[in-house]
Amino acid sequence: MSEHQKRLSAPDSWPVSRKTETFTVKADAGPHGDDGVPLTILLRDVLGYADSRKEVRYAVEHESVHINGEPARDDARPVGMFDILAFPERDEYYRVFPGEGGRLALTPIDADAAGSRLGKIVGKRHVEGGRTQLNLHDGMNLVLDDDDADADDYGVGDSLVVDNDDGSVVVHFPYEEGALVTAVGGSHAGEVGRIETIDVTPGSGPNTVVFEADGERLETVAEYVVVIDEQFTDGDDDGDSDDAVAESGPEGESEAEAETEAEAETADDTEEVSDDE
Numbered sequence: 001m002s003e004h005q006k007r008l009s010a011p012d013s014w015p016v017s018r019k020t021e022t023f024t025v026k027a028d029a030g031p032h033g034d035d036g037v038p039l040t041i042l043l044r045d046v047l048g049y050a051d052s053r054k055e056v057r058y059a060v061e062h063e064s065v066h067i068n069g070e071p072a073r074d075d076a077r078p079v080g081m082f083d084i085l086a087f088p089e090r091d092e093y094y095r096v097f098p099g100e101g102g103r104l105a106l107t108p109i110d111a112d113a114a115g116s117r118l119g120k121i122v123g124k125r126h127v128e129g130g131r132t133q134l135n136l137h138d139g140m141n142l143v144l145d146d147d148d149a150d151a152d153d154y155g156v157g158d159s160l161v162v163d164n165d166d167g168s169v170v171v172h173f174p175y176e177e178g179a180l181v182t183a184v185g186g187s188h189a190g191e192v193g194r195i196e197t198i199d200v201t202p203g204s205g206p207n208t209v210v211f212e213a214d215g216e217r218l219e220t221v222a223e224y225v226v227v228i229d230e231q232f233t234d235g236d237d238d239g240d241s242d243d244a245v246a247e248s249g250p251e252g253e254s255e256a257e258a259e260t261e262a263e264a265e266t267a268d269d270t271e272e273v274s275d276d277e
Helices: 039-046 053-061 242-246 255-276
Strands: 084-087 092-098 104-109 116-127 131-136 141-144 159-163 169-173 180-183 192-199 208-213 216-221 225-227
Touching: 039 053, 092 180, 116 225, 131 159, 180 208
Parallel strands: none
Antiparallel strands: 084 092, 092 104, 116 131, 116 159, 131 141, 159 169, 180 192, 180 225, 192 208, 208 216
């Protein structure tokens, strides 16, 4: 496996400019698979809180960055859909949310909302002792006790809001007709609407979902939709949206600004090529 990551071949969900430099940071092993965005990219290229990978490492070493309630330990740790990114010293909190075209963006939230995160159930099975294990999209596993009355109510495709401190289930969002969903993949990625129909395809073909977004009926693969609540699309009290935060990075700059930044960072990025991968 290559130890390098070229910008042109980075996943579409990564909010990085493609043509300013050749290489970018390669994500380490962790949650979210190949779609997880390295922490360095979010801090350096999106938020602009660091000018280099060295500065991100300094922040990580001093536990200035938290992910899902825990201090980040790796500057290349993958950060993905619905993760909570927190800067306690700055009193700033963000939720990673799929933006237009499926590119991950950051939605400002308040401290209370940062205490839990959303997870989509992608697997369910019985484990030792007759207990039930739920597998979430970000790699987290929840094991429910035998006396948990809600265990039978949880199904694949449902969403759970999980407390970051103790892993308990705060809210359950069933995957059903009428549920509010967002598409996280495919040609309709970033669209938010309500499910009209869930179509089960016989055989090996994928199930599909028809949902209405802004008065338009859209169809996508069931795997691409995640059940959410209205609060996940509201942003913060100031009305900032995930798009506004995302555009603060290279993708939101004018060509002149991008060229100026590229010239300023050429020396730094050249030194970091072997370091970034």
